Amino acid sequence: MVKAIVGANWGDEGKGKITDMMAQEADIIVRFQGGANAGHTIVNSYGKFALHTMPSGVFYDHTTSIIGSGVAFNVPKFFEELNELIKRGVPMPRLLISDRAQIVMPYHILFDQYEEERLGKASFGSTKSGIAPFYSDKYAKIGFQVSELFDDAYLKEKLLRVLEAKNITLKYLYHKDTLDAEAIYQELLSYRDMLKPYVCDTSAYLWQAIQEGKNILLEGQLGSLKDPDHGIYPMVTSSSTLAGYGSVGAGIPPYEIKQIIAVCKAYSSAVGAGAFVSEIFGDEADELRQRGGDGGEFGATTGRPRRMGWYDCVASRYGCRIQGATDVAFTVLDVLGYLDEIPVCVAYEIDGEIVRDFPPTVKLEKAKPVLKRLPGWKCDIRGIRTYEELPENCRHYIEFVEEQLGFPITMISNGPGRDDIIYRNK
Ligand code: GDP
Numbered sequence: 001m002v003k004a005i006v007g008a009n010w011g012d013e014g015k016g017k018i019t020d021m022m023a024q025e026a027d028i029i030v031r032f033q034g035g036a037n038a039g040h041t042i043v044n045s046y047g048k049f050a051l052h053t054m055p056s057g058v059f060y061d062h063t064t065s066i067i068g069s070g071v072a073f074n075v076p077k078f079f080e081e082l083n084e085l086i087k088r089g090v091p092m093p094r095l096l097i098s099d100r101a102q103i104v105m106p107y108h109i110l111f112d113q114y115e116e117e118r119l120g121k122a123s124f125g126s127t128k129s130g131i132a133p134f135y136s137d138k139y140a141k142i143g144f145q146v147s148e149l150f151d152d153a154y155l156k157e158k159l160l161r162v163l164e165a166k167n168i169t170l171k172y173l174y175h176k177d178t179l180d181a182e183a184i185y186q187e188l189l190s191y192r193d194m195l196k197p198y199v200c201d202t203s204a205y206l207w208q209a210i211q212e213g214k215n216i217l218l219e220g221q222l223g224s225l226k227d228p229d230h231g232i233y234p235m236v237t238s239s240s241t242l243a244g245y246g247s248v249g250a251g252i253p254p255y256e257i258k259q260i261i262a263v264c265k266a267y268s269s270a271v272g273a274g275a276f277v278s279e280i281f282g283d284e285a286d287e288l289r290q291r292g293g294d295g296g297e298f299g300a301t302t303g304r305p306r307r308m309g310w311y312d313c314v315a316s317r318y319g320c321r322i323q324g325a326t327d328v329a330f331t332v333l334d335v336l337g338y339l340d341e342i343p344v345c346v347a348y349e350i351d352g353e354i355v356r357d358f359p360p361t362v363k364l365e366k367a368k369p370v371l372k373r374l375p376g377w378k379c380d381i382r383g384i385r386t387y388e389e390l391p392e393n394c395r396h397y398i399e400f401v402e403e404q405l406g407f408p409i410t411m412i413s414n415g416p417g418r419d420d421i422i423y424r425n426k
Contacts, residue, residue, distance in 0.1 A: 001258050002216045004243035005329075007223025008262035008319035010270035011241075012297070012306065014331035014413055015263045016040025019056035019219045021418045022261075027214040028064045028206070029057030032249030033239040034221030035072030035104060037129040043294060043416045046090050053078045055219055058085060058093035065093055066202050069100035070239060070249020072134045073146065075191040097195060098202040098251070099147040106187060107166055107179055108133040114174040124235060125272035127302055135238035137162075146199055149192040159185055203251025210256055218246035218257065224319035225270075232361050235274025243323050262325035262407065264316050266333040266397075268309035269297045275364040278309035278345035278371075285309075291335050294416035310371065312345040313404035318358035320407045328405060330398060331413035334420075339376040342397060345369040346404065374400060382415045387424050 005022065007013045020042045023029055036052040043049075044059055051058070053074055055065035067073055086092060108130030115133070116123040126132060137143045142162045148155055160181055167178040209216060220241055225231045227241045239245070247254040267288060270276050280288070285308040289297045297306040320328060336342055348355045348367035355367065377391035384390055390398075390412075402409045412422040 001213070002210065002218065002252060002256045003259040003261060004218040004220065004246045004257050005261045005263060006218075006220035006243045006246070006323050007226075007241060008264040008316055008323055008325065008328070009223045009268060009312075010225045010276075011038055011222035012269055012271070012293070013223060013263040013265045014293075014329075015220060016042045016051065016056045017331070017413060017416060017418070018261065018263050018329050018411070019217060020044060020059065021421060022217055023057040023060055023063055024418070025215060026057060026063055026217045028066060028209055028216045029055040030066040030068050030202075030206070030216065030218050030246075030250045031055045031071050032068040032218050032220070032246045033070040033241065034237065035129055035131045035134065036074040036077040037072075037127040037131045037237070038221050039299075040221075041294065041416075044418055046088060048294075049085070049088075051081060054081050054085070054093075057217065057219075058095075059090055061091050061093075063094070065095050066206070066250070067095075067097045067101055068202060068250040069098040069102075070245065071098075071101050072104050072131050072239065073097070073101045074104040074129065075194065079194055095198050096200055096202050096205060097146060097198040099145070099199050100201075100203075100251075101146050102134070102138050102143040103146060103149075103188075103191065104130045104134050105137075105144065106184060108137070110176070111166075111169075114170075114176060118174065123273075127299075132238045144188070146195060149188055149195070155188060156185060159188070206250060206252050210252065216252075218243070218250055220246065224262075224322050225315060227322070230322045232274045232364060235272060235361075259326050260324050261327045261329050261411070262320045262323045263329045263331055264320065264405075265311075265331050266336055266401075267292070267311050268315075269306040270309070271299055271302075271304065271306050275361060275367070276307055276309055277315070277348055277364065277367045278312040278369045279307055280309050287338075288335070291338060293332060293335070310343045310345055310369070311401060312369070313401065314345060314348055314356060314358050316401075317356075317405050317407075320405055325407045327410040328402070328407050329411040329413060330401065330409045333394070333398070333412055334380065334382045334414040336397075337377060337380050340378065341373040342376050343371040343373050344400070344404075346372045382420065384414060385422060387412070387422055390422070
């Protein structure tokens with residue numbers, strides 16, 4: 001059975017924690033898109049980890065972790081993370097890397113920096129991990145698949161051809177030093193040696209695993225609203241963040257994905273620029289940011305403070321729908337225990353009209369939040385393990401959100417740890 005764990009918001013919903021938790025019952029965990037530009041924070045018996053490229057299943061010795069072909073694969077980052085895990089006492093995970101995955105080239109990272117510099121105030125707030133230049137090259141058909149590293153003559157010829165164009169852009173658009181083909185070639189050869197033990201046809205492996213009835217988790221990065229087709233374009237990421245893309249990026253049949261868990265945070269946060277209708281500012285935002293997540297809402301990759309906002313029913317309903325949620329995991333609910341009243345965005349006002357369907361970006365930019373205030377529960381709900389034990393106002397908040405979403409909230413996360421979870425049978 002294949003399950004997808006994906007974000008219904010702007011990312012940072014707590015997917016890593018849900019994946020780590022569900023990985024207890026899984027045989028295989030697959031990363032199917034994105035790169036080292038975002039991170040999952042996972043707290044378990046080995047400590048607290050920020051994973052950027054590793055699938056969240058790497059802490060278990062019964063799971064195989066896969067880098068699918070849809071990933072922007074940063075080789076040095078991957079090994080840095082692997083070494084860190086080993087150093088901190090995590091047993092060597094079983095890892096497989098798709099021979100069709102493409103490699104983030106050293107120059108992708110440079111181009112990401114240079115383009116953001118060039119754009120200045122109009123920049124995208126990129127994490128400068130090379131993701132946009134990587135996917136641009138992939139679709140321009142000048143990317144490098146892992147398998148190409150193993151053919152010297154092919155690799156060298158292609159590298160020279162690609163660098164010719166890159167160097168013209170570097171010289172004339174960015175006014176920067178040009179690239180040395182031999183140095184990059186040598187770097188790619190070092191990647192090859194590191195990767196060799198892990199590379200295989202992962203879609204064939206997954207096909208076989210599906211035939212054998214294995215439990216497979218597809219782990220998404222970021223969330224619905226950062227999807228290039230359905231998100232807040234152009235302030236989106238460069239690969240699809242949707243469960244539907246899980247079948248493409250992992251290389252499995254779409255009809256095999258039987259459960260889609262849309263992870264939704266009990267309030268909103270976002271990184272980077274872009275419309276964020278329920279955003280809050282000043283002391284109100286600072287307080288939520290400090291109390292949020294596990295030790296504050298600061299980027300797992302960059303450490304930058306996240307933008308904060310109240311729960312947005314319009315964005316989340318859309319986020320769940322576009323994911324095709326069969327289940328909603330409602331996370332970080334414990335954080336809201338300090339509030340007397342909890343504002344929730346139930347609609348947008350755009351040019352005097354009340355709107356309940358998430359609009360495209362040009363309209364979204366003009367939207368103002370319509371807020372409803374729900375009573376708070378004013379206590380710490382961490383440690384509670386059954387739905388009935390939650391304070392009444394807390395259950396009311398969950399049920400109100402569930403009704404607004406129109407998708408069943410079957411899991412409630414009330415702390416960062418693996419066991420901080422309340423299941424609801426729906
Ligand atoms: P991801 O990329 O979707 O996995 O999200 P992040 O890891 O960036 O952000 C989630 C943060 O919230 C992490 O620091 C988690 O440890 C933490 N977290 C996850 N679930 C909960 C929860 O239910 N309560 C609290 N307080 N923190 C949580």
